[in-house]
């Protein structure tokens with residue numbers, strides 16, 4: 182006898198389940214996490230759940246949340262969860278790894294959007310199923326769940342309950358596609374009874390393919406076997422389809438009880454082999470599997486079926502052929518509006534180099550998972566999110582936020598895509614830098630590295646090299662101070678001008694020096710627009726010389742002469758200021774053509790001559806101290822900052838010398854020229870009131 186085993190091409194794990202399991206397993210390979218949990222069993226397959234538990238991935242329920250800590254990881258299974266669960270887990274601070282299938286996520290988006298627009302959401306599916314609980318938990322408004330169209334008719338008094346309402350219909354992703362077609366055509370026939378009607382075909386491609394495959398298998402096979410857990414919704418649907426087409430010859434098995442399965446299969450094969458038309462006929466066995474059936478279980482069932490046939494056919498020649506059949510041809514009945522709602526996304530393909538937008542759905546130690554609107558899961562290196570050196574990149578990962586990415590690798594077979602944020606940043610960064618280069622713009626940046634010959638800044642993801650000669654630091658080869666100064670730039674905020682850009686060669690060169698010069702030039706113009714004598718500025722002392730101090734006024738340097746540093750006698754600027762000091766100065770004189778600005782650092786209210794004139798007058802005898810000797814006389818300090826001249830003609834007795842302390846009479850005060858004449862002689866020689874003093878003209 183000949184027999185043939187046909188395995189449906191789509192039998193087994195769907196991409197949504199593969200993805201969730203891959204996410205849970207990838208957490209296991211990380212080292213610095215707390216405990217790893219899945220919210221509910223990750224799939225409806227006890228074998229997979231047990232295997233994960235043995236590896237340390239524990240299934241928890243809502244009541245177990247109290248034992249979670251912020252170092253734990255919780256993997257959300259492909260069925261998705263109510264929005265409230267996300268909120269609670271976020272508040273606990275656990276590491277959330279979102280394994281919600283993108284098909285289910287899209288349904289969440291649909292119900293959230295339409296319920297917030299005032300539509301009542303009508304859901305067809307199993308109200309106890311985790312997927313439906315998650316969908317309801319993402320509705321912002323009233324939702325209603327019906328197992329099937331009959332229940333809907335029954336509970337809505339033949340549609341009447343919903344008349345004049347805005348309705349949005351969706352189904353569980355694993356709903357029976359034939360039932361859904363019938364249901365939606367009847368609902369559409371009533372569209373005029375509703376204020377508005379939206380019908381979304383939300384049955385996923387994986388379900389469509391498996392259901393189509395099951396239907397075709399059961400049409401062409403003598404026996405059909407559905408591998409999967411009885412509690413799995415999509416597995417039950419496959420069985421219903423097969424049993425509907427070939428009652429009595431369809432099996433469902435989870436692969437655990439193969440002995441019983443073999444016994445029952447043998448009985449059926451035996452019956453079939455005794456059929457009158459059996460001789461010469463090829464017995465055909467079709468095998469399909471639910472979306473949560475692992476490959477190895479399918480293999481075990483195929484082998485058990487094989488063994489059963491051989492047992493029954495003992496003593497006869499048995500010829501076996503085995504094939505994998507593409508029974509699940511793509512279904513073209515999908516509702517156009519659903520296709521557009523999904524943005525053709527689940528059929529959308531991305532290719533290496535594409536620039537895409539992704540929504541962050543979770544992260545674990547070194548990968549961030551993103552939804553890029555395709556079937557595949559997107560993975561981005563966590564390190565791409567580090568904005569500044571040494572910062573924990575997790576600080577920049579915000580679940581639910583969008584991020585621009587470049588596709589670096591696509592693996593359709595395994596259902597994943599790798600992406601790069603740093604490359605996407607660099608691409609938009611180059612665009613930004615090009616604009617800055619063309620417009621002579623100056624950009625803010627942080628120095629992210631010190632390298633041979635200069636420093637490096639990262640601007641919008643682009644590494645910009647700043648040669649030492651453009652760093653704004655005076656450098657000379659082997660100059661240790663210059664090297665230290667370059668090192669000190671690390672992590673500093675700087676302003677940069679782009680001076681060379683070549684994206685193809687991945688080259689960007691910047692200059693802090695040119696940015697400084699440009700900003701100084703602009704500040705200089707601004708200074709001269711408003712500068713005037715008497716105006717006060719705050720500046721920074723840039724350097725000092727024997728005759729004064731130079732002050733940076735912001736674009737322009739001014740000079741404070743020694744005599745303008747203090748009302749007291751100053752012999753070197755260092756007695757009053759030092760380089761780096763912030764000083765308030767007043768403009769004494771301006772020469773725009775020569776770009777010269779004379780400044781004063783003296784306190785305008787501290788002029789000692791004002792103090793002198795307030796307390797002294799001509800004729801007063803005052804103690805003075807000789808501070809310097811000239812050929813024409815001696816200068817003597819009356820009060821700090823105020824000296825008077827004792828002309829030689831006004832000496833009395835011996836000549837004076839420096840530091841002599843004597844009493845002198847004030848004989849004249851010239852307030853305009855701030856000059857004071859003193860006399861010793863006037864004290865000793867009685868004054869003839871009729872003979873005025875004749876004081877010789879001073880010479881300097």
Ligand code: SF4
Nearest residue numbers: 195197282354385387
């Ligand atoms: S059955 Fe469909 S919706 Fe469910 S996980 Fe698989 S692909 Fe996603």
